[in-house]
Amino acid sequence: MPQNLSEMPQNLSDAERQARNCNTAMKTLSSTPPSLCDAQKQARNCGLDILKLEALLKEIEPLSDKYKEIFYRAATGLYSADDLAEMFNHSPKNLNADFNKNLGSHLKDYLELDERVGITSLRRILFKKGYFVDINDDESVRVLRTRYAENSQLEQSFTVRQN
Amino acid sequence: MENTIINGLLAQLEKEQDSDIRAEIIRKLGEYPEPQVIKKLWDLRNNLESESDDFVQYEIKLSLHKAATQKVLTPIGIDFFLDNLEVFQSKDNNSQAPKVLIDADLMEEFLLRNQTTLNSEATRVMGLVLEGKINPYIGEIGLIKIWYNIKNLKSQEYANRLIIELLSKINVGQVDLKEIDLEKYPNVDLKTAIQVEIARKYSLAGIITIADREFIASGYPFVGSPALFLQFLGKDTSPASIERTLKNLGKAAMEHEKVKLNQLLENEPQQNLFFEDNLFLFQGWKIENFEILSANNNLTSATVILCNTKTQERYTESAFKKSPVDALFTAFNEALAHLVEIKHDLKSIYVANLKEGQQGDVTVKVVVEYDGKEVITIYTHENILKAYFFAYVKAMIAVYSPDEYHPDIHSTKELTYLHKIGERDFRGLNFSQVNLMDTPGNLSDAKLMGCNFSQANLSRVNLTNADLTGADLSHANLSKADLTRANLSKANLTGANLTDVKLDENNLTLLDGTILTNTIMPEINIEISGESRLEKVAQLLKHIDPQSQSRILAVHSMTDCIWWDNPLGQKFWEVNKELIKRWISIQRVFILPEVPTPKHLQVIQEQLNSGIEVAWICQEKAKDVEEGYRWDDTNLLISENLSVPRNSFTARRTMNGQTESGYISYQTRVVETDKSIFNALWEKSEKLSTQANIQEQLANLST
Numbered sequence: 001m002p003q004n005l006s007e008m009p010q011n012l013s014d015a016e017r018q019a020r021n022c023n024t025a026m027k028t029l030s031s032t033p034p035s036l037c038d039a040q041k042q043a044r045n046c047g048l049d050i051l052k053l054e055a056l057l058k059e060i061e062p063l064s065d066k067y068k069e070i071f072y073r074a075a076t077g078l079y080s081a082d083d084l085a086e087m088f089n090h091s092p093k094n095l096n097a098d099f100n101k102n103l104g105s106h107l108k109d110y111l112e113l114d115e116r117v118g119i120t121s122l123r124r125i126l127f128k129k130g131y132f133v134d135i136n137d138d139e140s141v142r143v144l145r146t147r148y149a150e151n152s153q154l155e156q157s158f159t160v161r162q163n
Numbered sequence: 164m165e166n167t168i169i170n171g172l173l174a175q176l177e178k179e180q181d182s183d184i185r186a187e188i189i190r191k192l193g194e195y196p197e198p199q200v201i202k203k204l205w206d207l208r209n210n211l212e213s214e215s216d217d218f219v220q221y222e223i224k225l226s227l228h229k230a231a232t233q234k235v236l237t238p239i240g241i242d243f244f245l246d247n248l249e250v251f252q253s254k255d256n257n258s259q260a261p262k263v264l265i266d267a268d269l270m271e272e273f274l275l276r277n278q279t280t281l282n283s284e285a286t287r288v289m290g291l292v293l294e295g296k297i298n299p300y301i302g303e304i305g306l307i308k309i310w311y312n313i314k315n316l317k318s319q320e321y322a323n324r325l326i327i328e329l330l331s332k333i334n335v336g337q338v339d340l341k342e343i344d345l346e347k348y349p350n351v352d353l354k355t356a357i358q359v360e361i362a363r364k365y366s367l368a369g370i371i372t373i374a375d376r377e378f379i380a381s382g383y384p385f386v387g388s389p390a391l392f393l394q395f396l397g398k399d400t401s402p403a404s405i406e407r408t409l410k411n412l413g414k415a416a417m418e419h420e421k422v423k424l425n426q427l428l429e430n431e432p433q434q435n436l437f438f439e440d441n442l443f444l445f446q447g448w449k450i451e452n453f454e455i456l457s458a459n460n461n462l463t464s465a466t467v468i469l470c471n472t473k474t475q476e477r478y479t480e481s482a483f484k485k486s487p488v489d490a491l492f493t494a495f496n497e498a499l500a501h502l503v504e505i506k507h508d509l510k511s512i513y514v515a516n517l518k519e520g521q522q523g524d525v526t527v528k529v530v531v532e533y534d535g536k537e538v539i540t541i542y543t544h545e546n547i548l549k550a551y552f553f554a555y556v557k558a559m560i561a562v563y564s565p566d567e568y569h570p571d572i573h574s575t576k577e578l579t580y581l582h583k584i585g586e587r588d589f590r591g592l593n594f595s596q597v598n599l600m601d602t603p604g605n606l607s608d609a610k611l612m613g614c615n616f617s618q619a620n621l622s623r624v625n626l627t628n629a630d631l632t633g634a635d636l637s638h639a640n641l642s643k644a645d646l647t648r649a650n651l652s653k654a655n656l657t658g659a660n661l662t663d664v665k666l667d668e669n670n671l672t673l674l675d676g677t678i679l680t681n682t683i684m685p686e687i688n689i690e691i692s693g694e695s696r697l698e699k700v701a702q703l704l705k706h707i708d709p710q711s712q713s714r715i716l717a718v719h720s721m722t723d724c725i726w727w728d729n730p731l732g733q734k735f736w737e738v739n740k741e742l743i744k745r746w747i748s749i750q751r752v753f754i755l756p757e758v759p760t761p762k763h764l765q766v767i768q769e770q771l772n773s774g775i776e777v778a779w780i781c782q783e784k785a786k787d788v789e790e791g792y793r794w795d796d797t798n799l800l801i802s803e804n805l806s807v808p809r810n811s812f813t814a815r816r817t818m819n820g821q822t823e824s825g826y827i828s829y830q831t832r833v834v835e836t837d838k839s840i841f842n843a844l845w846e847k848s849e850k851l852s853t854q855a856n857i858q859e860q861l862a863n864l865s866t
Contacts, residue, residue: 151286
């Protein structure tokens with residue numbers, strides 16, 4: 001296996017490249033297993049701040065990798081309890097209760113919440129508590145109008161300078 | 164399958180009020196980077212304030228970010244948008260405003276640059292677009308170019324988002340290259356041809372573009388630059404006014420070009436603009452700043468700062484004088500003294516007004532003396548102090564760094580106005596672009612030694628008593644000029660037109676070392692004899708242009724065979740050989756005594772060998788050619804120039820006993836007469852061939 005990643009063949013398929021990325025991420029996250037790594041990646045794509053979440057999970061340890069993964073997947077807001085039960089081979093009937101026992105109750109305590117933390121409400125609660133990466137795309141909105149105002153301003157100041 | 168899900172989600176979102184469910188739908192939409200999803204999310208993002216829940220707002224931003232950047236395998240780029248125009252182009256565009264193609268270059272100026280004159284014009288045009296007063300179109304290629312540039316400058320996501328915005332406001336004009344005749348506009352580039360085709364296909368009212376000149380050869384008239392469009396539009400931005408402006412744009416552009424060209428021709432030479440912008444002196448020094456302060460007290464103060472552009476060394480000097488010019492020059496001299504040892508002496512300054520009234524330009528002439536030499540500089544400026552100062556600065560450059568001195572090309576006005584106030588000394592200046600034809604030009608008594616008048620139009624100008632010694636008059640038009648008593652010694656008149664100039668009789672300066680290559684000569688006849696005639700003829704022959712199809716026809720009377728051996732004859736023989744080398748043909752008839760001596764034969768042999776066409780005729784026979792005329796003591800040389808017939812001349816020497824007389828004539832009549840005499844002699848004389856021995860040939864001929 002090549003030592004340097006840049007020595008890898010250039011014609012790798014995208015799937016292979018993704019796998020490689022995951023491996024690299026794995027190395028940096030040391031003992032993170034592949035499926036947990038994928039879950040983190042998906043959570044990151046969904047706006048979550050992974051470093052903060054890792055710190056949060058550390059506070060409520062001990063926690064199995066399976067529940068960590070469930071936590072990340074639930075945080076994406078893309079899965080219902082049934083989806084997750086199927087994904088993790090967990091009994092749909094028990095998942096909500098187990099989630100609450102292993103994660104929900106601890107999060108409620110740690111985050112000092114009045115409400116219960118369930119699979120559906122997790123994402124909104126994490127948002128409220130600031131576990132999301134900020135998205136500032138204001139400069140991409142109404143570019144033409146903004147530019148028009150700026151340019152007109154510029155021209156005015158130029159006229160003043162000429163005087 | 165996927166489309167069904169997407170349509171389901173979009174439909175659900177329309178009516179859903181619950182913010183948790185809205186958030187969930189939006190989140191799910193972000194997983195589908197499909198055109199209609201991206202468009203919907205973009206709309207939601209533009210109206211973010213209508214969502215009251217900040218969690219929903221976040222989901223909108225996130226989903227748009229996800230959908231507009233990444234398809235699973237290929238990143239979303241410009242092709243994606245062009246392939247899905249029907250989704251991104253505004254469907255509710257029923258604008259009644261005039262349809263106008265806005266060049267992509269113009270939009271880029273609007274979007275990307277700040278400090279340009281184009282920017283402000285582009286902004287005003289885009290203002291009309293944003294106000295809905297123009298229904299804008301853009302070419303597909305142009306849109307692609309914008310996307311690439313924005314992507315390079317910012318990011319792919321930003322470029323994608325901007326394209327969505329542009330597509331929501333601007334129509335994309337598409338022409339299928341396979342459907343148009345690519346050869347239809349042979350004189351314009353393809354980009355321009357496509358834009359014209361778009362304008363025609365979509366029945367647009369016109370095109371606004373930075374590259375308006377490119378369209379001239381396309382025959383499409385409704386094109387103009389943003390500046391021109393705005394200028395002609397004025398304040399009335401109604402649809403009718405915009406439509407009318409576009410219709411007249413082509414005509415306006417042509418007139419505008421004409422005005423600009425005239426301005427360019429009238430303007431001062433370009434190097435002055437460069438000079439004033441930089442004020443470079445020499446050896447890396449420049450005038451960084453100068454200031455004059457004049458108030459109602461007695462003294463004017465002036466400060467000059469010199470700066471070395473490489474070392475940033477600076478010298479600042481000030482002076483206080485009654486006159487602002489005095490103060491400024493003194494301060495400058497003191498600053499200059501840090502750089503060089505002052506060796507110049509300002510001899511005189513004169514100023515002439517070029518325009519009447521308070522805004523009038525003035526032209527200043529400065530004469531400076533140094534090392535026994537004189538330098539004259541002229542500067543014209545609306546600011547009288549600048550005119551004084553810059554003329555002086557130019558003179559200083561000429562004195563202290565002649566290699567870095569670039570003489571300006573002076574205008575007709577500068578020359579005539581200074582002459583009018585009695586300033587006659589212009590030696591060494593460049594007037595190569597003056598045109599005095601339409602003004603009754605008067606340069607009488609002017610000192611124009613060494614001036615550059617090449618290409619100048621001096622037709623009908625009064626140059627009486629003017630000193631043009633060594634002046635460059637090549638290709639100048641001097642026709643009908645009055646050159647009475649003018650000194651033309653050593654002037655270069657190559658290709659100049661001297662038709663009908665007025666010359667005083669026998670003004671030898673016209674032939675005194677002047678270069679008359681292909682000059683259109685006046686009908687002059689100059690009486691001249693002896694060595695001086697021969698010298699002048701040699702000078703004229705030396706300057707014959709080998710390209711001019713010239714030939715020499717000569718008659719030499721060999722009463723005195725040793726003539727070719729004396730120094731004068733030797734010199735003339737060298738000139739002959741030089742002509743042959745330059746492929747100018749010479750035909751010479753020798754008139755020989757009854758009994759030629761071996762010396763005669765030797766001369767003839769030598770000329771024959773060097774390539775001259777030689778013939779001979781004996782004295783007695785020659786007499787018959789023109790009755791009663793003694794050809795035995797006449798020499799003749801005609802230089803015939805077939806390219807410039809008016810450059811042909813004839814020179815003749817006649818001996819009357821011991822008295823010699825002669826002329827050089829440019830008179831057509833005289834040249835023709837001499838030529839016919841030559842022809843008659845040539846016809847009657849015996850031609851000699853180079854092959855055989857002369858002696859034998861002559862012997863054969865006489866038997």
